[in-house]
Amino acid sequence: MERALYGPGGFFLRHAPAAHFRTAVHASPLFAGAVARLLERVDRALGRPDALAFVDIGAGRGELVKGVLAALPPDVGARVRPYAVERAPRPPGLDPAIAWRAEAPRGAVGLLFANEWLDNVPLDVAEVGPDGVARTVLVDGDGAERLGPPVTGDDAAWLERWWPPGPEPGTRAEIGLPRDKAWADAVATLARGCAVAVDYAHTRDARPPLGTLTGYRDGRAVPPVPDGDRDLTAHVAIDACAGPGSALLTQRRALTALGVDGRRPSLDLATADPVAYLRALGAAGEAAELTDPGGLGGFTWLVQPVGIPAPL
Numbered sequence: 001m002e003r004a005l006y007g008p009g010g011f012f013l014r015h016a017p018a019a020h021f022r023t024a025v026h027a028s029p030l031f032a033g034a035v036a037r038l039l040e041r042v043d044r045a046l047g048r049p050d051a052l053a054f055v056d057i058g059a060g061r062g063e064l065v066k067g068v069l070a071a072l073p074p075d076v077g078a079r080v081r082p083y084a085v086e087r088a089p090r091p092p093g094l095d096p097a098i099a100w101r102a103e104a105p106r107g108a109v110g111l112l113f114a115n116e117w118l119d120n121v122p123l124d125v126a127e128v129g130p131d132g133v134a135r136t137v138l139v140d141g142d143g144a145e146r147l148g149p150p151v152t153g154d155d156a157a158w159l160e161r162w163w164p165p166g167p168e169p170g171t172r173a174e175i176g177l178p179r180d181k182a183w184a185d186a187v188a189t190l191a192r193g194c195a196v197a198v199d200y201a202h203t204r205d206a207r208p209p210l211g212t213l214t215g216y217r218d219g220r221a222v223p224p225v226p227d228g229d230r231d232l233t234a235h236v237a238i239d240a241c242a243g244p245g246s247a248l249l250t251q252r253r254a255l256t257a258l259g260v261d262g263r264r265p266s267l268d269l270a271t272a273d274p275v276a277y278l279r280a281l282g283a284a285g286e287a288a289e290l291t292d293p294g295g296l297g298g299f300t301w302l303v304q305p306v307g308i309p310a311p312l
Contacts, residue, residue: 032067058117
């Protein structure tokens, strides 16, 4: 998975993610506007520092960081230091004010935001074999699978605590320890502020018995073959990632709290100002998609404040 996504010729080094799958960032500028308002809340909690960091982890081609900068009021935007953290090369034409980095800056004061990043942190899959033992699933470049050695050590301890697979042969679990470490490392880069991870996720009381690993190519779900030509993604065991003082919210709840409203505008506006009504109707449709509990609104926000009160 690591090699297929990030190695030489890997998916994220060769492909623009938006060409293969659609995130909330691509669905509507309302999402970036909500993140900008969250950054303003963090700014106030920090006492409006001279330099306010916005760190976008898994930045793709910089779509979110550009949208956030465009949505900020001038007095806040003038103090923002934007960072796009991505392993792919810097895209041409990106605002030179946006720092493009392979790793998050250390000692930042502000908001660290990771939208659909953790699901692409590579992990191993375990499957219960005919002997009732959880074994590592091995996969060839053409997608052929076989069971490998038993899961041991820290991986076995993680499974026991967070995702004990059922006894039936064929039951699967995705070992989320690399995601836990990746998130803890990301949070540790903040001196003060707030770290937020947004992803499709599950908690210990509702783990999927067959796992979630899949592939995406050209906007369609495809088998998770590690050939470098498709995204490989698995839902996040988000409660395992959560550190002290963090909270888990649905995207619907988080975006509603940040002013994203999917209610249709009043018909009175259609009479008074038809153009404004059409604009408001379009925005309501976009907001409804972002907050739909059966779609993007069902994503989970992991909100972890660092040295400030929780902004959500």
